Amino acid sequence: MSNAKSLPLLDSAGEGVVPCCPPLDQRPITAEEAETAARMFKALGDPVRLRLFSAVAAHEGGEACVCDISDVGVSQPTVSHHLKKLKEAGLLTSERRGTWVYYRVEPAVLAAMGQLLTTTAPAARAAAV
Protein backbone atom coordinates (compact mmCIF):
# COMPACT_ATOMS: atom_id res chain seq x y z
CA MET A 1 0.00 0.00 0.00
CA SER A 2 1.98 2.94 -1.22
CA ASN A 3 -0.10 5.60 0.50
CA ALA A 4 -1.19 3.74 3.62
CA LYS A 5 0.66 6.21 5.82
CA SER A 6 -1.62 9.01 4.71
CA LEU A 7 -4.77 7.32 5.99
CA PRO A 8 -6.00 10.03 8.31
CA LEU A 9 -7.95 7.88 10.73
CA LEU A 10 -4.95 5.77 11.53
CA ASP A 11 -1.70 6.24 13.37
CA SER A 12 1.26 3.99 13.02
CA ALA A 13 1.77 2.23 16.31
CA GLY A 14 4.64 -0.18 16.25
CA GLU A 15 3.36 -3.43 14.81
CA GLY A 16 0.07 -2.21 13.52
CA VAL A 17 -2.37 0.63 13.29
CA VAL A 18 -4.77 2.00 15.86
CA PRO A 19 -7.93 3.91 15.12
CA CYS A 20 -7.85 7.59 16.00
CA CYS A 21 -11.17 7.94 17.73
CA PRO A 22 -13.29 6.23 20.34
CA PRO A 23 -16.99 5.46 19.81
CA LEU A 24 -18.93 8.72 19.36
CA ASP A 25 -21.04 7.99 22.42
CA GLN A 26 -18.12 7.24 24.75
CA ARG A 27 -17.03 10.87 25.18
CA PRO A 28 -17.51 14.03 23.10
CA ILE A 29 -15.21 13.82 20.10
CA THR A 30 -12.54 16.54 20.04
CA ALA A 31 -12.33 19.25 17.37
CA GLU A 32 -9.23 17.65 15.87
CA GLU A 33 -10.76 14.17 15.78
CA ALA A 34 -13.92 15.62 14.29
CA GLU A 35 -12.02 17.26 11.42
CA THR A 36 -10.51 13.91 10.45
CA ALA A 37 -13.61 11.80 10.85
CA ALA A 38 -15.96 14.32 9.22
CA ARG A 39 -13.79 14.30 6.10
CA MET A 40 -14.33 10.55 5.76
CA PHE A 41 -18.06 10.70 6.49
CA LYS A 42 -18.39 13.51 3.96
CA ALA A 43 -16.69 11.38 1.32
CA LEU A 44 -19.36 8.71 1.90
CA GLY A 45 -22.12 11.33 1.91
CA ASP A 46 -22.79 11.04 -1.80
CA PRO A 47 -24.87 8.13 -3.12
CA VAL A 48 -22.66 7.48 -6.14
CA ARG A 49 -19.47 7.59 -4.10
CA LEU A 50 -21.02 5.30 -1.51
CA ARG A 51 -21.97 2.80 -4.23
CA LEU A 52 -18.47 2.92 -5.70
CA PHE A 53 -16.91 2.48 -2.28
CA SER A 54 -19.16 -0.50 -1.64
CA ALA A 55 -18.42 -1.92 -5.10
CA VAL A 56 -14.68 -1.82 -4.41
CA ALA A 57 -15.08 -3.20 -0.87
CA ALA A 58 -17.32 -6.04 -2.02
CA HIS A 59 -15.30 -6.92 -5.12
CA GLU A 60 -13.40 -10.19 -5.25
CA GLY A 61 -10.17 -9.88 -3.32
CA GLY A 62 -11.24 -6.54 -1.84
CA GLU A 63 -9.93 -4.56 -4.78
CA ALA A 64 -11.23 -3.37 -8.14
CA CYS A 65 -10.22 -1.31 -11.13
CA VAL A 66 -12.46 1.23 -12.86
CA CYS A 67 -13.19 -1.44 -15.44
CA ASP A 68 -14.81 -3.61 -12.74
CA ILE A 69 -17.16 -1.08 -11.21
CA SER A 70 -18.54 1.09 -14.00
CA ASP A 71 -22.14 -0.09 -13.63
CA VAL A 72 -23.44 2.64 -11.32
CA GLY A 73 -24.96 4.69 -14.14
CA VAL A 74 -22.37 7.45 -14.44
CA SER A 75 -19.61 8.01 -16.98
CA GLN A 76 -16.14 6.57 -16.49
CA PRO A 77 -14.59 10.04 -15.97
CA THR A 78 -17.18 10.62 -13.22
CA VAL A 79 -16.30 7.27 -11.68
CA SER A 80 -12.63 8.24 -11.73
CA HIS A 81 -13.42 11.60 -10.17
CA HIS A 82 -15.31 9.98 -7.30
CA LEU A 83 -12.61 7.35 -6.76
CA LYS A 84 -10.08 10.18 -6.51
CA LYS A 85 -12.21 11.88 -3.85
CA LEU A 86 -12.46 8.65 -1.86
CA LYS A 87 -8.70 8.25 -2.12
CA GLU A 88 -8.10 11.84 -0.96
CA ALA A 89 -10.30 11.18 2.06
CA GLY A 90 -8.12 8.18 2.96
CA LEU A 91 -10.86 5.63 2.31
CA LEU A 92 -9.21 3.95 -0.65
CA THR A 93 -5.64 3.22 -1.61
CA SER A 94 -4.58 2.67 -5.21
CA GLU A 95 -1.89 0.89 -7.13
CA ARG A 96 -1.17 0.90 -10.85
CA ARG A 97 -0.65 -2.55 -12.35
CA GLY A 98 -0.20 -2.57 -16.12
CA THR A 99 -2.98 -0.67 -17.86
CA TRP A 100 -5.24 -0.26 -14.86
CA VAL A 101 -5.23 1.44 -11.49
CA TYR A 102 -6.56 -0.89 -8.81
CA TYR A 103 -8.41 0.51 -5.80
CA ARG A 104 -8.60 -1.16 -2.42
CA VAL A 105 -10.42 -0.41 0.81
CA GLU A 106 -8.07 -0.51 3.74
CA PRO A 107 -9.89 -2.85 6.18
CA ALA A 108 -8.42 -0.97 9.15
CA VAL A 109 -10.06 2.24 7.92
CA LEU A 110 -13.42 0.54 7.61
CA ALA A 111 -12.96 -0.87 11.11
CA ALA A 112 -11.95 2.53 12.50
CA MET A 113 -15.04 4.19 11.06
CA GLY A 114 -17.17 1.33 12.30
CA GLN A 115 -15.73 1.77 15.78
CA LEU A 116 -16.77 5.44 15.78
CA LEU A 117 -20.33 4.27 15.28
CA THR A 118 -20.24 1.48 17.83
CA THR A 119 -22.71 1.82 20.63
CA THR A 120 -20.86 1.86 23.91
CA ALA A 121 -22.30 -0.15 26.77
CA PRO A 122 -23.61 2.15 29.53
CA ALA A 123 -20.99 0.85 31.98
CA ALA A 124 -18.14 1.68 29.61
CA ARG A 125 -19.61 5.12 29.03
CA ALA A 126 -19.83 5.79 32.76
CA ALA A 127 -16.22 4.67 33.24
CA ALA A 128 -15.03 7.08 30.55
CA VAL A 129 -16.61 10.14 32.16
Add this chain to the structure above:
Amino acid sequence: MSNAKSLPLLDSAGEGVVPCCPPLDQRPITAEEAETAARMFKALGDPVRLRLFSAVAAHEGGEACVCDISDVGVSQPTVSHHLKKLKEAGLLTSERRGTWVYYRVEPAVLAAMGQLLTTTAPAARAAAV
Protein backbone atom coordinates in the same frame (compact mmCIF):
# COMPACT_ATOMS: atom_id res chain seq x y z
CA MET B 1 -39.76 8.70 20.49
CA SER B 2 -42.38 10.55 18.53
CA ASN B 3 -40.57 10.52 15.20
CA ALA B 4 -38.92 7.12 15.40
CA LYS B 5 -40.89 5.92 12.38
CA SER B 6 -39.18 8.44 10.16
CA LEU B 7 -35.70 7.06 10.84
CA PRO B 8 -34.65 6.28 7.30
CA LEU B 9 -32.20 3.49 8.03
CA LEU B 10 -34.79 1.47 9.89
CA ASP B 11 -37.89 -0.44 8.98
CA SER B 12 -40.52 -1.40 11.43
CA ALA B 13 -40.49 -5.17 11.69
CA GLY B 14 -42.93 -6.49 14.21
CA GLU B 15 -41.33 -6.28 17.61
CA GLY B 16 -38.31 -4.26 16.70
CA VAL B 17 -36.36 -2.55 14.00
CA VAL B 18 -33.96 -3.96 11.44
CA PRO B 19 -31.17 -2.06 9.74
CA CYS B 20 -31.69 -1.39 6.06
CA CYS B 21 -28.30 -2.31 4.70
CA PRO B 22 -25.68 -5.02 4.95
CA PRO B 23 -21.98 -4.29 5.49
CA LEU B 24 -20.65 -2.26 2.55
CA ASP B 25 -18.13 -4.98 1.70
CA GLN B 26 -20.66 -7.84 1.70
CA ARG B 27 -22.25 -6.93 -1.64
CA PRO B 28 -22.49 -3.71 -3.67
CA ILE B 29 -25.03 -1.46 -1.99
CA THR B 30 -28.07 -0.72 -4.16
CA ALA B 31 -28.96 2.75 -5.46
CA GLU B 32 -31.92 2.97 -3.07
CA GLU B 33 -29.88 1.88 -0.04
CA ALA B 34 -27.14 4.32 -1.03
CA GLU B 35 -29.58 7.26 -1.11
CA THR B 36 -30.63 6.54 2.46
CA ALA B 37 -27.22 5.82 3.89
CA ALA B 38 -25.45 8.68 2.06
CA ARG B 39 -27.90 11.13 3.62
CA MET B 40 -26.82 10.02 7.08
CA PHE B 41 -23.11 10.00 6.28
CA LYS B 42 -23.48 13.47 4.77
CA ALA B 43 -25.07 14.71 7.98
CA LEU B 44 -21.97 13.53 9.88
CA GLY B 45 -19.67 15.00 7.23
CA ASP B 46 -19.33 18.34 8.98
CA PRO B 47 -16.97 18.68 11.95
CA VAL B 48 -19.34 20.80 14.05
CA ARG B 49 -22.29 18.49 13.41
CA LEU B 50 -20.16 15.48 14.22
CA ARG B 51 -19.08 17.05 17.52
CA LEU B 52 -22.68 17.91 18.40
CA PHE B 53 -23.82 14.41 17.51
CA SER B 54 -21.06 12.96 19.70
CA ALA B 55 -21.91 15.40 22.51
CA VAL B 56 -25.54 14.24 22.50
CA ALA B 57 -24.58 10.55 22.22
CA ALA B 58 -22.03 10.79 25.04
CA HIS B 59 -24.19 12.92 27.35
CA GLU B 60 -25.56 11.42 30.53
CA GLY B 61 -28.60 9.30 29.76
CA GLY B 62 -27.91 9.49 26.03
CA GLU B 63 -29.80 12.72 25.60
CA ALA B 64 -29.06 16.44 25.82
CA CYS B 65 -30.66 19.82 25.33
CA VAL B 66 -29.05 22.74 23.53
CA CYS B 67 -28.14 24.11 26.96
CA ASP B 68 -25.95 21.05 27.61
CA ILE B 69 -23.88 21.07 24.43
CA SER B 70 -23.15 24.67 23.52
CA ASP B 71 -19.40 24.42 24.07
CA VAL B 72 -18.33 23.65 20.51
CA GLY B 73 -17.44 27.24 19.68
CA VAL B 74 -20.44 28.23 17.57
CA SER B 75 -23.51 30.30 18.44
CA GLN B 76 -26.64 28.73 19.88
CA PRO B 77 -28.65 29.42 16.68
CA THR B 78 -25.93 27.58 14.74
CA VAL B 79 -26.11 24.70 17.22
CA SER B 80 -29.89 24.58 16.73
CA HIS B 81 -29.47 24.65 12.95
CA HIS B 82 -27.08 21.70 13.01
CA LEU B 83 -29.26 19.73 15.44
CA LYS B 84 -32.16 20.24 13.04
CA LYS B 85 -30.07 18.88 10.16
CA LEU B 86 -29.12 15.82 12.22
CA LYS B 87 -32.78 15.30 13.06
CA GLU B 88 -33.82 15.61 9.42
CA ALA B 89 -31.25 12.96 8.51
CA GLY B 90 -32.83 10.61 11.06
CA LEU B 91 -29.80 10.59 13.34
CA LEU B 92 -31.45 12.33 16.27
CA THR B 93 -34.93 12.35 17.71
CA SER B 94 -36.23 15.19 19.82
CA GLU B 95 -38.79 15.79 22.51
CA ARG B 96 -39.88 19.04 24.14
CA ARG B 97 -40.00 18.93 27.94
CA GLY B 98 -40.81 22.23 29.59
CA THR B 99 -38.55 24.99 28.33
CA TRP B 100 -36.10 22.81 26.46
CA VAL B 101 -36.04 20.46 23.52
CA TYR B 102 -34.10 17.31 24.34
CA TYR B 103 -32.22 15.46 21.63
CA ARG B 104 -31.42 11.78 21.70
CA VAL B 105 -29.43 9.45 19.47
CA GLU B 106 -31.43 6.40 18.56
CA PRO B 107 -29.05 3.53 19.44
CA ALA B 108 -30.51 1.39 16.64
CA VAL B 109 -29.50 4.05 14.10
CA LEU B 110 -25.96 4.15 15.43
CA ALA B 111 -25.87 0.36 15.28
CA ALA B 112 -27.25 0.32 11.72
CA MET B 113 -24.61 2.77 10.52
CA GLY B 114 -21.94 0.83 12.36
CA GLN B 115 -23.08 -2.34 10.64
CA LEU B 116 -22.62 -0.70 7.23
CA LEU B 117 -18.98 -0.17 8.15
CA THR B 118 -18.39 -3.61 9.59
CA THR B 119 -15.71 -5.59 7.85
CA THR B 120 -17.20 -8.84 6.62
CA ALA B 121 -15.13 -11.96 7.11
CA PRO B 122 -13.90 -13.33 3.75
CA ALA B 123 -16.01 -16.49 4.17
CA ALA B 124 -19.19 -14.48 4.68
CA ARG B 125 -18.36 -12.34 1.68
CA ALA B 126 -17.83 -15.39 -0.51
CA ALA B 127 -21.13 -16.87 0.65
CA ALA B 128 -22.97 -13.67 -0.27
CA VAL B 129 -21.72 -13.62 -3.89
